[in-house]
Amino acid sequence: MTVIIETKQLSKIYQGIPAVDSADFSISKGEVVGFVGLNGAGKSTTINMLLGFIAPTKGEVQLFGEKVTLANAAKSHRRIGFATGDMSLFDDMTGAQYLKFIARSYGMSLETKTYKKLIQKFDPQLSKKLNALSRGNKQKIALIAAFMPDPDLVILDEPSSGLDPLMQQHFIELVREQAARGTTIFMSSHYLNEVVDVCTRVLLIKNGKLVKDMPASELEATAGKLVRVVTKAKVAPPKLAELVERERLDDRHVLQFVYRDTPYRLQEWLGTLPNLQDLTVSDDSALAAFEDLYEREAE
Amino acid sequence: MFHVFLKTLRDKRFFILGWSIGLAFLGFLMTSFFPSFNGGQIDELLNSLPPALEGLIGNLADWRELTGYIGSQVFDIRLPIFISILSILLAISLTVGEEDKGQLRTLISLPISRRHIAMGKWLAIVTICLIASVAPIIGVELGLLTINETLDQMVLVRLGLFTWLLVTALATFIFSIGLATGNRALTTGLGIVIAIGSFLLTTFAQSVDWLKDYEKLSIFYYFPAVDIAKGTIVWHNMFFYLIILAIALVAALIFFPRRDVKGN
Numbered sequence: 315m316t317v318i319i320e321t322k323q324l325s326k327i328y329q330g331i332p333a334v335d336s337a338d339f340s341i342s343k344g345e346v347v348g349f350v351g352l353n354g355a356g357k358s359t360t361i362n363m364l365l366g367f368i369a370p371t372k373g374e375v376q377l378f379g380e381k382v383t384l385a386n387a388a389k390s391h392r393r394i395g396f397a398t399g400d401m402s403l404f405d406d407m408t409g410a411q412y413l414k415f416i417a418r419s420y421g422m423s424l425e426t427k428t429y430k431k432l433i434q435k436f437d438p439q440l441s442k443k444l445n446a447l448s449r450g451n452k453q454k455i456a457l458i459a460a461f462m463p464d465p466d467l468v469i470l471d472e473p474s475s476g477l478d479p480l481m482q483q484h485f486i487e488l489v490r491e492q493a494a495r496g497t498t499i500f501m502s503s504h505y506l507n508e509v510v511d512v513c514t515r516v517l518l519i520k521n522g523k524l525v526k527d528m529p530a531s532e533l534e535a536t537a538g539k540l541v542r543v544v545t546k547a548k549v550a551p552p553k554l555a556e557l558v559e560r561e562r563l564d565d566r567h568v569l570q571f572v573y574r575d576t577p578y579r580l581q582e583w584l585g586t587l588p589n590l591q592d593l594t595v596s597d598d599s600a601l602a603a604f605e606d607l608y609e610r611e612a613e
Numbered sequence: 614m615f616h617v618f619l620k621t622l623r624d625k626r627f628f629i630l631g632w633s634i635g636l637a638f639l640g641f642l643m644t645s646f647f648p649s650f651n652g653g654q655i656d657e658l659l660n661s662l663p664p665a666l667e668g669l670i671g672n673l674a675d676w677r678e679l680t681g682y683i684g685s686q687v688f689d690i691r692l693p694i695f696i697s698i699l700s701i702l703l704a705i706s707l708t709v710g711e712e713d714k715g716q717l718r719t720l721i722s723l724p725i726s727r728r729h730i731a732m733g734k735w736l737a738i739v740t741i742c743l744i745a746s747v748a749p750i751i752g753v754e755l756g757l758l759t760i761n762e763t764l765d766q767m768v769l770v771r772l773g774l775f776t777w778l779l780v781t782a783l784a785t786f787i788f789s790i791g792l793a794t795g796n797r798a799l800t801t802g803l804g805i806v807i808a809i810g811s812f813l814l815t816t817f818a819q820s821v822d823w824l825k826d827y828e829k830l831s832i833f834y835y836f837p838a839v840d841i842a843k844g845t846i847v848w849h850n851m852f853f854y855l856i857i858l859a860i861a862l863v864a865a866l867i868f869f870p871r872r873d874v875k876g877n
Binding site: 358362365366367368369384385386387388389391392394396398400401402403404406415416418419420421 | 616620623624714715716718719721722723724725726727728729870871872873874876
């Protein structure tokens with residue numbers, strides 16, 4: 315499999331404090347990788363080093379098999395689309411002028427199928443000046459600019475922040491379509507459900523260190539099931555369950571817990587309940603799984 | 614590179630327009646005042662002023678004929694201060710100004726090398742400085758029409774060329790500091806120190822003896838506008854600006870691709 319991004323002992327130290335500490339990872343062609351961590355964990359610093367905005371204090375980045383330096387980064391940018399949630403666009407331009415400028419930078423025209431499709435999907439306000447647009451509308455322009463050149467690699471830093479739920483859905487669809495075409499996507503996001511939805515792999519960064527590299531499905535599986543049972547008599551939760559809530563409503567007892575064992579054992583336990591009144595089983599949120607993972611990695 | 618150049622000119626269109634009108638107006642106004650300073654009671658007034666004031670208002674003898682007056686009152690006293698302000702504002706906005714707003718990072722994220730970005734912006738600076746140097750000449754020409762006077766066109770060509778060299782050298786120097794360091798305080802501070810320091814040095818060196826030893830440190834020392842207007846061109850003055858300009862540009866091209874660029 316062709317390696318698109320590879321970092322070796324990638325580190326950035328600011329005034330003796332490591333913002334990114336010896337990060338080693340590689341991403342192959344066609345992967346959609348979510349890069350998650352709390353604020354200040356080192357996500358943006360890593361992305362800044364990948365794109366050659368800042369130089370690593372130690373270690374190196376390779377994109378498409380070539381070492382990235384500050385001076386040669388523009389070469390790899392021909393094959394990269396980039397957008398951030400708070401991207402500074404050229405505010406004095408209209409959306410149309412900005413996209414035309416971006417297209418010229420990539421040596422392309424605005425008459426491509428991809429451009430027309432993106433315009434149709436996001437329905438941006440092209441005639442208004444960028445400084446007159448809301449954050450969400452600017453974000454649409456930034457995303458169109460990132461995907462417009464049909465890049466081999468798209469790097470996104472909190473890409474959907476500012477988008478309304480409908481546009482978030484369009485964004486997720488877009489990432490899926492691009493992934494299906496074989497585009498490699500590396501995205502940091504605060505929306506863990508979004509990461510679980512679109513990513514094939516998740517990198518977890520904490521205090522500048524990569525603490526977990528796992529398939530996105532594992533994060534989903536780690537999330538477990540949120541089980542809520544209502545019984546006539548007070549019951550104990552099954553083994554390995556994490557109690558969320560227990561309360562008494564008149565003559566009924568409500569028990570809520572997160573369950574991560576096999577469905578068969580849950581079925582067995584449910585069979586032992588006296589006078590089961592109600593049962594709800596739902597997916598626990600990815601956020602809870604993330605918090606759980608984060609805490610476990612800290613221990 | 615070319616579309617960074619065009620983008621920069623586009624971004625600065627109101628800046629160019631505003632400064633061009635202002636500098637043209639300065640040239641027009643000062644030229645149209647010439648008849649009022651030519652002969653009569655003004656001679657008596659000028660003769661009564663202490664020589665030490667000449668640093669501030671120019672050599673009094675130059676006021677009596679048009680070439681000297683234009684050289685002294687438009688190009689020697691006022692223009693350097695205005696174009697210094699223009700240089701500082703222009704160079705800062707194109708470097709640390711854009712970097713602080715995060716727009717430089719957006720530009721760098723595109724497939725345009727840092728050297729091409731620097732060159733595109735620098736070419737825009739050269740062009741804007743050229744426009745800023747031509748603007749007062751247009752103003753002077755309009756002023757001459759108003760007062761029914763004529764002036765050898767070569768006088769204005771020489772003055773315009775030297776003004777262009779001075780403003781481009783100063784702007785390139787500040788531009789270089791901004792691109793090479795990304796430090797707003799350093800860029801602004803050095804720009805102001807050079808411009809204001811040079812102005813004070815050149816102005817007061819004529820009346821303060823001990824300052825004469827340091828006069829060559831002023832960037833305006835190499836722009837003797839009255840001599841240039843009268844046809845005396847000292848070539849090493851021209852080379853001084855060209856050397857400053859070349860060193861500053863090379864420094865920007867070397868250091869900018871080697872340093873971290875801030876986000877917003």
